[in-house]
Amino acid sequence: MPTYTPPVKDIQFVLHDLLKVSESKTPGYDELDRDFTNAVLEEAGKIAANVLQPLNTVGDEQGCKLENGVVRTPEGFQDAWKQMAEGGWMGLDASPDYGGQGMPHLLNTATGELFSTANMAFQMYVGLSHGAASALAVHGSDQQKETYLPKIYSGEWTGTMNLTEPHCGTDLGLIRTKAEPQDDGSYAITGQKIWISGGENDLADNIVHLVLAKIPGGPDGIKGISLFVVPKFLVNEDGSLGDRNAVTCGGLEEKMGIHGNATCVMNYDGAKGWLVGTEHKGMRAMFTMMNEARLSVALQGYTQGEVAYQNALGFARDRLQGRDVTGVKNPDGPADPIIVHPDVRRNLLDQKSLVEGGRALVYWGATLIDASHRANDEDAEAMISLLIPVMKGFLTDKGFETTVLAQQTLGGSGFTREWGLEQFVRDARIAMIYEGTNGIQSLDLIGRKLPQNGGKTMMAFFELVKGFIKENEGNEALKTGFLDPLKAASKDLQAAAMYFMQEGMKNPNNALSGSYDFMHLFGHVALGFMWAQMAKAAQDALDAGASDTDFYQSKIETGRYYMARQLPMTGTHLARIQSGAEPVMTLDAANF
Ligand SMILES: Cc1cc2nc3c(=O)[nH]c(=O)nc-3n(C[C@H](O)[C@H](O)[C@H](O)COP(=O)(O)OP(=O)(O)OC[C@H]3O[C@@H](n4cnc5c(N)ncnc54)[C@H](O)[C@@H]3O)c2cc1C
Numbered sequence: 057m058p059t060y061t062p063p064v065k066d067i068q069f070v071l072h073d074l075l076k077v078s079e080s081k082t083p084g085y086d087e088l089d090r091d092f093t094n095a096v097l098e099e100a101g102k103i104a105a106n107v108l109q110p111l112n113t114v115g116d117e118q119g120c121k122l123e124n125g126v127v128r129t130p131e132g133f134q135d136a137w138k139q140m141a142e143g144g145w146m147g148l149d150a151s152p153d154y155g156g157q158g159m160p161h162l163l164n165t166a167t168g169e170l171f172s173t174a175n176m177a178f179q180m181y182v183g184l185s186h187g188a189a190s191a192l193a194v195h196g197s198d199q200q201k202e203t204y205l206p207k208i209y210s211g212e213w214t215g216t217m218n219l220t221e222p223h224c225g226t227d228l229g230l231i232r233t234k235a236e237p238q239d240d241g242s243y244a245i246t247g248q249k250i251w252i253s254g255g256e257n258d259l260a261d262n263i264v265h266l267v268l269a270k271i272p273g274g275p276d277g278i279k280g281i282s283l284f285v286v287p288k289f290l291v292n293e294d295g296s297l298g299d300r301n302a303v304t305c306g307g308l309e310e311k312m313g314i315h316g317n318a319t320c321v322m323n324y325d326g327a328k329g330w331l332v333g334t335e336h337k338g339m340r341a342m343f344t345m346m347n348e349a350r351l352s353v354a355l356q357g358y359t360q361g362e363v364a365y366q367n368a369l370g371f372a373r374d375r376l377q378g379r380d381v382t383g384v385k386n387p388d389g390p391a392d393p394i395i396v397h398p399d400v401r402r403n404l405l406d407q408k409s410l411v412e413g414g415r416a417l418v419y420w421g422a423t424l425i426d427a428s429h430r431a432n433d434e435d436a437e438a439m440i441s442l443l444i445p446v447m448k449g450f451l452t453d454k455g456f457e458t459t460v461l462a463q464q465t466l467g468g469s470g471f472t473r474e475w476g477l478e479q480f481v482r483d484a485r486i487a488m489i490y491e492g493t494n495g496i497q498s499l500d501l502i503g504r505k506l507p508q509n510g511g512k513t514m515m516a517f518f519e520l521v522k523g524f525i526k527e528n529e530g531n532e533a534l535k536t537g538f539l540d541p542l543k544a545a546s547k548d549l550q551a552a553a554m555y556f557m558q559e560g561m562k563n564p565n566n567a568l569s570g571s572y573d574f575m576h577l578f579g580h581v582a583l584g585f586m587w588a589q590m591a592k593a594a595q596d597a598l599d600a601g602a603s604d605t606d607f608y609q610s611k612i613e614t615g616r617y618y619m620a621r622q623l624p625m626t627g628t629h630l631a632r633i634q635s636g637a638e639p640v641m642t643l644d645a646a647n648f
Pocket of ligand 1: 491
């Protein structure tokens with residue numbers, strides 16, 4: 057059976073050594089000192105390791121069942137939900153006006169990491185509810201906020217996001233679900249949504265569906281979409297539950313992974329719904345919460361990598377096969393542990409460096425979201441918008457890759473169900489697809505984000521990297537291992553951006569054919585930037601006399617590995633980008 061140890065120390069390193077959060081000027085961050093975050097993470101870690109992790113295999117084996125219109129979640133999920141609700145984890149970063157605890161989003165991201173690593177399928181119920189509440193918090197009327205938010209944050213009700221329909225996922229302008237205005241100010245919602253996560257479940261008393269639909273007579277395509285709130289049970293004026301609404305689960309999807317999370321067909325048969333925000337501005341409402349939603353999917357990527365890595369490492373220390381070619385390491389045993397072999401070490405270090413780099417990048421992203429929300433910092437808002445498709449696309453691709461690498465560490469055992477690695481592979485795969493496929497993330501990156509503010513935000517990213525390199529120019533310990541490779545990789549990214557500007561003008565396919573490589577090139581530079589900063593933070597801690605030298609030294613060595621073995625990929629991505637549209641577009645579609 058797989059195991060999971062919450063990596064509280066690694067998280068603390070990112071929060072305090074790297075990001076120095078308690079020194080930040082962002083309102084609310086002064087509370088995040090080492091002791092406080094440690095206490096919160098320890099508590100969250102207990103639930104993650106003792107409650108959620110043991111249910112991960114159960115959820116995978118049992119899956120969800122649809123019985124008489126009700127979805128039964130796997131055994132133990134209801135109890136776990138209750139414990140999460142009682143612990144106040146659902147509303148950790150929500151406004152105290154609606155029953156939340158008012159903590160920064162960063163802290164919610166850190167606890168979310170622990171829950172998601174332990175049980176991604178379970179945490180999706182929490183994450184989607186949180187997402188629905190966030191949309192209502194920004195765009196809902198006061199009455200909608202008062203009606204729904206306290207119930208979602210207390211865990212009494214869950215929430216869902218209903219975008220996808222059978223004929224459209226990416227191209228939402230095609231949606232057919234309609235919302236007809238009624239005399240009482242409500243709308244009658246009719247249509248079918250598919251693949252709705254947690255669309256029906258037995259965890260809570262009510263389900264708050266946020267639904268994209270079109271009001272007849274509105275503009276065509278994406279501009280005619282509005283957002284509606286459609287509760288499973290109508291809510292009486294006193295807040296009690298009333299009649300069942302005309303929204304039902306028509307079926308559950310059989311799927312590759314995340315079996316513990318119900319993926320539902322949802323039928324709306326004239327269900328009563330209420331407009332959220334302004335008519336025809338539904339997509340804009342979705343966009344305002346997209347950064348947060350996509351960051352949480354980026355997190356899912358590296359969290360599955362984290363738990364897979366932990367189990368691969370344990371295996372590599374125990375499994376005895378072959379001898380170290382440079383000299384026997386385990387003379388009393390029949391063979392050496394496989395961690396002595398360079399190829400196994402390469403495999404483990406790829407995993408470790410991607411996971412720890414991914415964590416740093418996502419937490420930096422969470423600080424930018426906090427700065428934009430809590431301090432109205434427009435530069436932070438622009439930077440996170442630029443980075444979000446990189447984080448979502450790159451980290452979920454790398455997260456999946458990490459689970460496969462970890463599976464490989466276990467040899468045949470990785471392929472068996474007993475060791476649990478194959479579940480991590482299957483669960484990690486979805487993060488590359490939903491919340492906008494990774495291909496679509498790359499189009500968003502080059503089509504919308506790269507040119508945003510006339511390219512100023514991209515320049516600001518380059519300036520950050522350049523500034524760090526300059527500031528540490530005289531630091532010999534960082535120079536060859538970190539600063540030089542970061543400078544070279546950053547140059548590759550600049551050359552790619554330049555190529556898009558020049559050649560993309562001539563033929564848009566020159567840019568579109570290289571978008572995916574650009575997302576990965578950018579991802580590598582971003583992780584390289586994180587590793588260079590983490591190496592500096594670790595070196596500073598050692599210079600200041602930190603007692604745990606192995607821990608900090610391990611950060612430096614892992615970073616050195618990343619810079620030497622992962623970062624050079626930027627050259628390959630640049631070469632692919634510069635090959636342009638010709639190799640991609642020449643073959644006639646009929647001849648594939
Ligand atoms: C388990 C699961 C849970 C989900 N949960 C939810 C949920 O809670 N709520 C919800 O609303 N939806 C949910 N979804 C739907 C999910 O968001 C969509 O599947 C996803 O956005 C992709 O849409 P699609 O499957 O229709 O693919 P399509 O849009 O049909 O795309 C197919 C392929 O074509 C590519 N493609 C499409 N258009 C372009 C283009 N213009 N340029 C280049 N490439 C393009 C895509 O990248 C993709 O590879 C879920 C899906 C799954 C499988």
